[in-house]
Amino acid sequence: MKIAVLELVRRPGRFVVVGGALTLLTLLLLFLGGLLDGLFLNSTGAIRANDADALVFSDDARQSFLRSTVDDDVRAEILAVDGVGEVGGLGLSLLGVAIPGEREIADGAVAGYELASGALPAPPSPGQAYADRRLEKFGARLGQTVLVGPAEVPLELIGWVEDTNYLLQNGLWVEPDTWRSVQTTNRPDAPVGAGEFQTFIVRSTGTIETDELIARIDSATGRTETLSENDAVFAVPGITEQNATFTAVIGVTIFVTGLVVALFFALLTIERQGLYALLKAIGGSSRTLVAGVVVQSLAVALGAYLLGALLTAGLAQILPPSVPAQFELGRAAITLVAVTAAAVAGGLISFRRITRIDPATAIGAGA
Amino acid sequence: MTALVLDGVRKVYPSGDDEIVAVHTADLAVGDDEILALVGPSGSGKTTLLSIAGGLLAPTAGAVRVGSTDISGFNQKQLTGFRASSVGFVFQAVNLVPFLTARENLLVVAEMTGQPKGPARRRADQLLDELGLTHRTKNLPAQLSGGERQRVAIGRALMNEPGLVLFDEPTSALDTSLGEQVMGLIRDEVKGRGTAAVIVTHDTRMTEFADRTVSIIDGYLAA
Numbered sequence: 001m002k003i004a005v006l007e008l009v010r011r012p013g014r015f016v017v018v019g020g021a022l023t024l025l026t027l028l029l030l031f032l033g034g035l036l037d038g039l040f041l042n043s044t045g046a047i048r049a050n051d052a053d054a055l056v057f058s059d060d061a062r063q064s065f066l067r068s069t070v071d072d073d074v075r076a077e078i079l080a081v082d083g084v085g086e087v088g089g090l091g092l093s094l095l096g097v098a099i100p101g102e103r104e105i106a107d108g109a110v111a112g113y114e115l116a117s118g119a120l121p122a123p124p125s126p127g128q129a130y131a132d133r134r135l136e137k138f139g140a141r142l143g144q145t146v147l148v149g150p151a152e153v154p155l156e157l158i159g160w161v162e163d164t165n166y167l168l169q170n171g172l173w174v175e176p177d178t179w180r181s182v183q184t185t186n187r188p189d190a191p192v193g194a195g196e197f198q199t200f201i202v203r204s205t206g207t208i209e210t211d212e213l214i215a216r217i218d219s220a221t222g223r224t225e226t227l228s229e230n231d232a233v234f235a236v237p238g239i240t241e242q243n244a245t246f247t248a249v250i251g252v253t254i255f256v257t258g259l260v261v262a263l264f265f266a267l268l269t270i271e272r273q274g275l276y277a278l279l280k281a282i283g284g285s286s287r288t289l290v291a292g293v294v295v296q297s298l299a300v301a302l303g304a305y306l307l308g309a310l311l312t313a314g315l316a317q318i319l320p321p322s323v324p325a326q327f328e329l330g331r332a333a334i335t336l337v338a339v340t341a342a343a344v345a346g347g348l349i350s351f352r353r354i355t356r357i358d359p360a361t362a363i364g365a366g367a
Numbered sequence: 368m369t370a371l372v373l374d375g376v377r378k379v380y381p382s383g384d385d386e387i388v389a390v391h392t393a394d395l396a397v398g399d400d401e402i403l404a405l406v407g408p409s410g411s412g413k414t415t416l417l418s419i420a421g422g423l424l425a426p427t428a429g430a431v432r433v434g435s436t437d438i439s440g441f442n443q444k445q446l447t448g449f450r451a452s453s454v455g456f457v458f459q460a461v462n463l464v465p466f467l468t469a470r471e472n473l474l475v476v477a478e479m480t481g482q483p484k485g486p487a488r489r490r491a492d493q494l495l496d497e498l499g500l501t502h503r504t505k506n507l508p509a510q511l512s513g514g515e516r517q518r519v520a521i522g523r524a525l526m527n528e529p530g531l532v533l534f535d536e537p538t539s540a541l542d543t544s545l546g547e548q549v550m551g552l553i554r555d556e557v558k559g560r561g562t563a564a565v566i567v568t569h570d571t572r573m574t575e576f577a578d579r580t581v582s583i584i585d586g587y588l589a590a
Contacts, residue, residue: 002478003464010466278462281423282523283451284479285444359450360423362458 003279004292008299015296018264019304022339025257026308029250029335031315031325036246038326039168042134043242044233046092046111046166049119054214055090055232056200059225063235065092065166065198070224072195077221083208084217088115089176089197093183094169095149099140106138109169110148110155112179115201120161123175129155132164132171137321148172149186167236168324202226254338261297261346269293269350273357280359290351297347301340308339369432370531370563371397371420376429378415378586389415392429393588395581399434399530400561402554404577406568412586413567414535420565421454421533422446434530451480455524457553459536462520463508469495469519470504476526487526494522498552514545521549521556532557534566538573550576 008015047055056078061068070089078087090113097108110129116122124130131140135157140146145156155172164171174182176197184191204213214226227235234240269276276289309332316327378390390412397403407413418424419431422438425446430439438449450456463472470491477487495504498518508516517537524532537553538546550566554576557564566577574580582589 003467003475006471007466274462275464278458278464279475279479280447281421281450281456281458282476282479283447283527285447288479359447360418362423362456362462 004295005299008296014268015300018261019300019307021260021264022257022301022304022343023307023311025253025260026305026335026339027311027315029253029257029339030308030312030327030332032246032250032253033331033335034312034316034325034327035323036243036250037328037331038324039242039246040239041163041326042165042168042324043239044166044236045119045132045163046090046109046171047229047232047236049117049161049164049171050088050090050113050115050201050229051117051119051203052201052229052232053204053210054202054217054226054228056202056217056221056224056226057198059218059223061198061225063225063227063232064237066094068198069192070197070200071193074221074224075195075200078200078202078217078224081213081216081220083204083213084202085205086115086201086203088113088201089199090114090201091176091179091183091192091196091198092166093149093179093186094167095182095186097135097138097140097170097172098147098152099135099138100144100146102139104138106135106140107169108135108146108148108172109166110172110174110179110182111164111166112174112176112182112197113201114176115203119164120173121159123173124158126175126178127154127156128158128174129178130159130161130164130171130173131157133160133162134165134321135170135172136160138170146172148182151185153182153185155182254342257339258342258346261301261343262349263346265293265297265347265350266353269353274362276354276357277359277362280357281362286351286355286357289354290348293350293354294344294347297343298340301343305336305339368399369396370399370401370434371395371565372430372432373416373420374430374432376416376419376426376431378412378419378424379427388586390419390426390583391586391588393583395588397531397563397565398578399563400558401579402557402564402566402577404566404568404574404580405583406571406574406580407583408569411583413583416583416588417533417535417565417567420531421456422449451476452527453529453531455527455529455532457517457520457524457532457534457537459539463516463523465508468505468507469500469511469515469522472508472519473523473526476523480527482527490526491522494525495519497556498522513541514549517541517549518552521553525556525560525562528560530562532562532564534564534568536568537566538568538570543572546570546573547576 057068093110096105142157145154180192210228217226373395376393380387405413419426473491550573
């Protein structure tokens with residue numbers, strides 16, 4: 001194993017090609033992962049921000065916020081269900097946001113809400129909004145008044161919130177009547193009545209399973225379709241397909257990573273046949289030699305990962321705000337594990353070839 | 368006590384429907400402090416015989432005993448362990464690991480066999496000192512002369528304190544003067560340790576350093 005490390009240290013040039021390839025593959029993996037996370041998080045933050053156990057839609061909405069309407073009667077019926085702790089309304093309007101001093105109109109998701117959560121403070125005063133911090137990339141500043149929609153409804157930005165966007169539109173969190181005003185003024189064809197929301201956020205008392213809670217709510221109202229938070233997240237249009245597509249591309253890239261390492265070390269093993277025969281002749285086992293290959297593939301993968309991560313960090317600094325990439329530590333850790341595992345697996349491919357090297361060839365007497 | 372006994376050893380390689388006999392039935396014994404020169408022309412079977420003696424090749428028939436160990440029935444794993452502990456090799460092409468220093472080339476043996484680092488390092492330094500390479504311990508093979516490289520290879524062969532050291536054409540890449548120096552060194556090192564040695568060579572001038580010379584021609588051994 002020490003030989004393997006010394007070769008890496010003293011002959012680094014030999015590993016430049018595979019290290020460079022792995023660095024680029026790591027960059028690609030981290031960037032793809034960042035895009036996947038950015039698309040997913042920025043599409044579903046408005047749902048996840050509410051700490052909901054369940055979300056209640058009208059049964060004709062086909063799990064869509066924009067098609068759903070629930071009212072105070074439904075709220076009363078939900079509150080009467082055993083196991084329900086809190087109920088709060090949530091409504092979303094997707095509209096353009098004019099930021100003072102900016103020429104481009106940013107995308108906004110104005111969300112009217114009632115319940116504070118880990119991500120959301122209590123609703124602000126009428127005419128005020130908590131803005132998702134991503135809006136800062138589009139030039140927004142706290143204290144500014146932005147104009148929402150074609151009707152240019154003013155909203156004063158009083159604080160930042162994190163991870164609250166919906167369908168890649170920047171969240172603007174307001175109290176319910178302000179949301180109704182924004183919706184009705186900008187979309188007179190789809191007004192929202194007093195007491196109406198698109199969905200109700202339900203938090204349980206903690207004494208009931210979510211599936212049971214959902215069944216009880218839908219049974220009690222008879223006109224709702226209730227989803228768990230996770231199901232509501234994956235009901236967002238395109239999320240499932242988007243996740244499946246990116247996961248497939250990432251999976252193929254990891255496979256290619258393993259293949260690159262396998263190919264490199266297979267070629268290196270051919271080149272090293274004489275050395276391996278010698279080491280076997282003086283008592284080295286195939287297992288010891290393969291361990292050296294694995295150590296080298298692991299070290300190259302770790303070095304490449306580090307370089308790839310640095311390149312990705314640099315890339316993140318220059319990405320325009322319209323690219324919704326979001327680089328998460330969890331994703332970085334998963335990528336690290338995937339790259340190193342693929343590299344080790346690739347290195348292990350040489351096992352059979354090394355095992356078959358005849359030590360007698362070291363002395364010129366191989367069969 | 369004998370360091371090596373070959374009893375009716377035969378080695379045959381298949382070649383299509385035929386077979387090639389590399390070594391015909393061979394009997395040979397080497398004493399435990401004896402230096403035996405095995406001479407013969409190219410293709411005579413001397414390297415094959417040396418490989419069988421060192422557990423690099425299994426004989427087609429016959430028995431091989433090194434020291435008190437009969438290795439005839441050993442599998443590959445057992446042969447690997449046997450080579451690690453009981454024999455030393457010096458190869459024709461020297462075969463030093465090019466990216467390791469002289470000392471590290473000796474320590475390779477310890478690493479391959481899992482010996483403790485401290486004692487192995489002391490032994491390596493001691494061997495290099497005895498071989499006159501104290502000032503070369505940190506040099507890479509490319510920085511050493513041909514004779515120095517051969518001395519490092521000898522040191523490596525002695526690292527595991529073997530009872531038998533096998534030399535394959537140790538002077539073939541050296542001029543006569545240097546070859547004689549190396550052979551003298553081999554003799555001193557081997558005799559100084561009471562170790563047996565088999566030296567394969569086609570250079571009959573080197574046989575004067577051996578206690579006994581055995582010829583092999585077309586796979587037949589002749590005293």
